[in-house]
Amino acid sequence: AQKVTQAQTEISVVEKEDVTLDCVYETRDTTYYLFWYKQPPSGELVFLIRRNSFDEQNEISGRYSWNFQKSTSSFNFTITASQVVDSAVYFCALTDRPSSNTGKLIFGQGTTLQVKP
Amino acid sequence: DTAVSQTPKYLVTQMGNDKSIKCEQNLGHDTMYWYKQDSKKFLKIMFSYNNKELIINETVPNRFSPKSPDKAHLNLHINSLELGDSAVYFCASSQLGPGNTIYFGEGSWLTVV
Numbered sequence: 001a002q003k004v005t006q007a008q009t010e011i012s013v014v015e016k017e018d019v020t021l022d023c024v025y026e027t028r029d030t031t032y033y034l035f036w037y038k039q040p041p042s043g044e045l046v047f048l049i050r051r052n053s054f055d056e057q058n059e060i061s062g063r064y065s066w067n068f069q070k071s072t073s074s075f076n077f078t079i080t081a082s083q084v085v086d087s088a089v090y091f092c093a094l095t096d097r098p099s100s101n102t103g104k105l106i107f108g109q110g111t112t113l114q115v116k117p
Numbered sequence: 118d119t120a121v122s123q124t125p126k127y128l129v130t131q132m133g134n135d136k137s138i139k140c141e142q143n144l145g146h147d148t149m150y151w152y153k154q155d156s157k158k159f160l161k162i163m164f165s166y167n168n169k170e171l172i173i174n175e176t177v178p179n180r181f182s183p184k185s186p187d188k189a190h191l192n193l194h195i196n197s198l199e200l201g202d203s204a205v206y207f208c209a210s211s212q213l214g215p216g217n218t219i220y221f222g223e224g225s226w227l228t229v230v
Contacts, residue, residue, distance in 0.1 A: 031215065032216075042223075044222070045160075045221035045224070047221075050218050095216050102172055102173050103165060103214075104150075104162050104165065107159070109158070
Protein backbone atom coordinates (compact mmCIF):
# COMPACT_ATOMS: atom_id res chain seq x y z
CA ALA A 1 0.00 0.00 0.00
CA GLN A 2 1.10 3.53 -0.64
CA LYS A 3 2.08 5.36 2.51
CA VAL A 4 3.85 8.53 3.52
CA THR A 5 5.27 9.05 7.00
CA GLN A 6 6.35 12.35 8.43
CA ALA A 7 7.53 11.30 11.85
CA GLN A 8 8.18 14.82 13.11
CA THR A 9 4.89 16.24 14.28
CA GLU A 10 6.24 19.59 15.39
CA ILE A 11 9.61 21.28 15.11
CA SER A 12 10.59 24.53 16.73
CA VAL A 13 13.73 26.42 15.74
CA VAL A 14 15.15 29.87 16.21
CA GLU A 15 15.48 32.11 13.20
CA LYS A 16 18.59 31.50 11.06
CA GLU A 17 18.87 27.88 12.13
CA ASP A 18 18.83 25.19 9.47
CA VAL A 19 16.03 22.65 9.75
CA THR A 20 15.32 19.37 7.99
CA LEU A 21 11.86 17.91 7.62
CA ASP A 22 11.81 14.17 7.13
CA CYS A 23 9.61 12.24 4.73
CA VAL A 24 9.64 8.46 4.30
CA TYR A 25 7.43 6.75 1.77
CA GLU A 26 6.29 3.25 0.87
CA THR A 27 5.29 2.18 -2.61
CA ARG A 28 5.40 -0.89 -4.82
CA ASP A 29 5.49 1.18 -7.97
CA THR A 30 8.74 1.59 -9.86
CA THR A 31 7.57 4.91 -11.25
CA TYR A 32 6.19 7.35 -8.76
CA TYR A 33 6.14 11.03 -7.91
CA LEU A 34 6.76 12.88 -4.69
CA PHE A 35 5.66 16.34 -3.69
CA TRP A 36 6.06 18.86 -0.92
CA TYR A 37 3.37 21.38 -0.07
CA LYS A 38 3.40 24.24 2.43
CA GLN A 39 0.37 25.33 4.44
CA PRO A 40 1.05 28.70 6.08
CA PRO A 41 -1.11 30.02 8.95
CA SER A 42 -3.43 31.62 6.38
CA GLY A 43 -4.45 28.09 5.41
CA GLU A 44 -3.86 27.68 1.71
CA LEU A 45 -1.84 24.79 0.31
CA VAL A 46 1.13 25.94 -1.70
CA PHE A 47 3.00 23.64 -4.07
CA LEU A 48 6.76 23.59 -3.46
CA ILE A 49 8.31 20.80 -5.48
CA ARG A 50 7.63 17.71 -7.56
CA ARG A 51 10.14 14.91 -8.04
CA ASN A 52 9.86 11.72 -10.09
CA SER A 53 11.40 8.44 -9.04
CA PHE A 54 13.94 8.41 -11.86
CA ASP A 55 15.49 11.70 -10.92
CA GLU A 56 17.59 11.35 -7.80
CA GLN A 57 19.41 14.59 -8.28
CA ASN A 58 19.03 16.84 -5.29
CA GLU A 59 17.38 20.16 -5.89
CA ILE A 60 18.01 23.58 -4.45
CA SER A 61 15.76 26.58 -4.69
CA GLY A 62 17.02 29.53 -2.72
CA ARG A 63 17.04 28.55 0.94
CA TYR A 64 15.12 25.37 0.19
CA SER A 65 16.73 22.07 -0.76
CA TRP A 66 15.45 18.57 -1.20
CA ASN A 67 17.31 15.29 -0.76
CA PHE A 68 15.74 12.34 -2.56
CA GLN A 69 17.19 8.92 -1.72
CA LYS A 70 15.52 5.87 -3.22
CA SER A 71 17.72 3.53 -1.19
CA THR A 72 16.11 4.73 2.02
CA SER A 73 12.75 5.73 0.48
CA SER A 74 13.16 9.24 1.76
CA PHE A 75 12.52 12.68 0.37
CA ASN A 76 13.72 15.14 2.96
CA PHE A 77 13.32 18.89 2.87
CA THR A 78 15.86 21.31 4.32
CA ILE A 79 15.39 24.98 4.98
CA THR A 80 18.63 26.86 5.38
CA ALA A 81 18.78 29.97 7.54
CA SER A 82 15.14 29.68 8.52
CA GLN A 83 12.94 32.74 8.76
CA VAL A 84 9.76 33.47 10.66
CA VAL A 85 7.85 33.41 7.37
CA ASP A 86 8.80 29.74 7.02
CA SER A 87 6.49 28.92 9.92
CA ALA A 88 3.88 26.61 8.45
CA VAL A 89 2.71 23.04 8.20
CA TYR A 90 4.65 21.13 5.55
CA PHE A 91 3.20 18.11 3.80
CA CYS A 92 4.98 15.43 1.86
CA ALA A 93 2.83 13.54 -0.66
CA LEU A 94 3.09 10.57 -3.01
CA THR A 95 1.10 9.75 -6.13
CA ASP A 96 -1.18 6.82 -5.54
CA ARG A 97 -0.58 4.14 -8.17
CA PRO A 98 0.49 6.34 -11.09
CA SER A 99 -0.51 3.58 -13.50
CA SER A 100 -4.12 4.10 -12.51
CA ASN A 101 -3.81 7.68 -13.75
CA THR A 102 -6.22 9.24 -11.31
CA GLY A 103 -3.95 11.96 -10.00
CA LYS A 104 -4.71 10.99 -6.41
CA LEU A 105 -2.18 12.03 -3.79
CA ILE A 106 -1.39 10.25 -0.54
CA PHE A 107 -0.35 12.79 2.06
CA GLY A 108 1.82 12.44 5.12
CA GLN A 109 0.56 13.66 8.46
CA GLY A 110 2.34 16.98 8.10
CA THR A 111 5.09 18.61 10.13
CA THR A 112 4.37 21.88 11.89
CA LEU A 113 7.41 24.13 11.77
CA GLN A 114 7.62 27.06 14.12
CA VAL A 115 10.42 29.53 13.55
CA LYS A 116 10.91 31.87 16.47
CA PRO A 117 12.50 35.29 16.07
CA ASP B 118 -5.66 36.04 -10.87
CA THR B 119 -6.46 33.19 -8.50
CA ALA B 120 -5.80 29.87 -10.23
CA VAL B 121 -8.15 27.75 -8.14
CA SER B 122 -10.82 29.69 -6.32
CA GLN B 123 -13.44 28.39 -3.98
CA THR B 124 -16.32 30.03 -2.16
CA PRO B 125 -17.23 30.55 0.55
CA LYS B 126 -14.00 30.63 2.52
CA TYR B 127 -15.81 30.38 5.84
CA LEU B 128 -19.11 28.71 6.50
CA VAL B 129 -20.83 28.23 9.84
CA THR B 130 -24.08 26.32 9.78
CA GLN B 131 -26.37 24.24 11.93
CA MET B 132 -26.68 20.50 11.98
CA GLY B 133 -29.17 19.21 9.47
CA ASN B 134 -28.72 22.04 7.00
CA ASP B 135 -27.70 21.63 3.38
CA LYS B 136 -24.79 23.66 2.04
CA SER B 137 -22.71 24.00 -1.09
CA ILE B 138 -19.12 24.98 -1.80
CA LYS B 139 -18.24 26.19 -5.25
CA CYS B 140 -14.92 25.83 -7.04
CA GLU B 141 -13.54 27.21 -10.25
CA GLN B 142 -10.14 26.87 -11.89
CA ASN B 143 -8.66 29.00 -14.66
CA LEU B 144 -5.61 26.86 -15.32
CA GLY B 145 -7.14 25.00 -18.24
CA HIS B 146 -6.82 21.70 -16.38
CA ASP B 147 -9.02 18.74 -17.21
CA THR B 148 -9.20 17.23 -13.71
CA MET B 149 -10.57 18.64 -10.48
CA TYR B 150 -10.60 17.28 -6.95
CA TRP B 151 -12.09 17.73 -3.51
CA TYR B 152 -9.86 16.98 -0.56
CA LYS B 153 -10.86 17.09 3.10
CA GLN B 154 -8.56 18.23 5.90
CA ASP B 155 -9.66 17.12 9.34
CA SER B 156 -8.98 18.69 12.71
CA LYS B 157 -5.64 16.88 12.93
CA LYS B 158 -4.68 18.41 9.59
CA PHE B 159 -4.80 15.08 7.81
CA LEU B 160 -5.55 15.50 4.10
CA LYS B 161 -7.53 12.92 2.19
CA ILE B 162 -9.09 12.87 -1.23
CA MET B 163 -12.86 12.73 -1.51
CA PHE B 164 -13.66 13.02 -5.20
CA SER B 165 -12.00 13.52 -8.54
CA TYR B 166 -13.54 14.51 -11.86
CA ASN B 167 -11.89 14.31 -15.25
CA ASN B 168 -13.65 16.19 -18.04
CA LYS B 169 -16.85 16.21 -15.98
CA GLU B 170 -16.72 12.47 -15.31
CA LEU B 171 -16.28 11.03 -11.83
CA ILE B 172 -13.07 9.02 -11.57
CA ILE B 173 -12.52 8.84 -7.82
CA ASN B 174 -15.12 8.45 -5.07
CA GLU B 175 -13.37 7.60 -1.84
CA THR B 176 -16.13 5.98 0.25
CA VAL B 177 -17.64 9.32 1.06
CA PRO B 178 -21.15 9.33 2.60
CA ASN B 179 -23.98 9.81 0.11
CA ARG B 180 -24.75 13.11 1.78
CA PHE B 181 -21.82 14.51 -0.18
CA SER B 182 -22.59 15.05 -3.84
CA PRO B 183 -20.12 16.65 -6.22
CA LYS B 184 -21.26 18.22 -9.45
CA SER B 185 -19.13 19.27 -12.37
CA PRO B 186 -21.06 21.41 -14.88
CA ASP B 187 -17.92 21.79 -16.98
CA LYS B 188 -14.27 20.96 -16.59
CA ALA B 189 -13.48 24.33 -15.03
CA HIS B 190 -15.99 23.96 -12.21
CA LEU B 191 -16.51 21.41 -9.46
CA ASN B 192 -19.04 22.09 -6.75
CA LEU B 193 -19.61 20.16 -3.55
CA HIS B 194 -23.07 19.88 -2.06
CA ILE B 195 -23.53 18.48 1.42
CA ASN B 196 -26.94 17.38 2.70
CA SER B 197 -28.03 16.98 6.31
CA LEU B 198 -24.82 18.33 7.76
CA GLU B 199 -23.39 16.58 10.81
CA LEU B 200 -20.97 17.79 13.46
CA GLY B 201 -18.32 15.46 12.04
CA ASP B 202 -18.45 17.25 8.71
CA SER B 203 -16.64 20.20 10.27
CA ALA B 204 -13.37 20.41 8.38
CA VAL B 205 -11.49 22.34 5.76
CA TYR B 206 -12.46 21.39 2.22
CA PHE B 207 -9.91 21.99 -0.50
CA CYS B 208 -10.68 22.13 -4.16
CA ALA B 209 -7.79 21.35 -6.49
CA SER B 210 -7.02 20.85 -10.14
CA SER B 211 -4.42 19.32 -12.42
CA GLN B 212 -3.92 18.06 -15.91
CA LEU B 213 -4.56 14.35 -15.67
CA GLY B 214 -1.40 12.35 -16.10
CA PRO B 215 0.97 10.43 -13.88
CA GLY B 216 2.63 12.78 -11.48
CA ASN B 217 1.24 16.03 -12.77
CA THR B 218 1.20 18.71 -10.13
CA ILE B 219 -2.05 19.31 -8.32
CA TYR B 220 -2.82 22.92 -7.46
CA PHE B 221 -5.04 23.68 -4.51
CA GLY B 222 -7.49 26.41 -3.73
CA GLU B 223 -7.40 28.39 -0.51
CA GLY B 224 -9.74 26.07 1.34
CA SER B 225 -13.26 26.41 2.72
CA TRP B 226 -13.58 26.24 6.50
CA LEU B 227 -16.84 24.51 7.35
CA THR B 228 -18.07 24.56 10.95
CA VAL B 229 -21.20 22.66 11.85
CA VAL B 230 -22.77 23.66 15.17
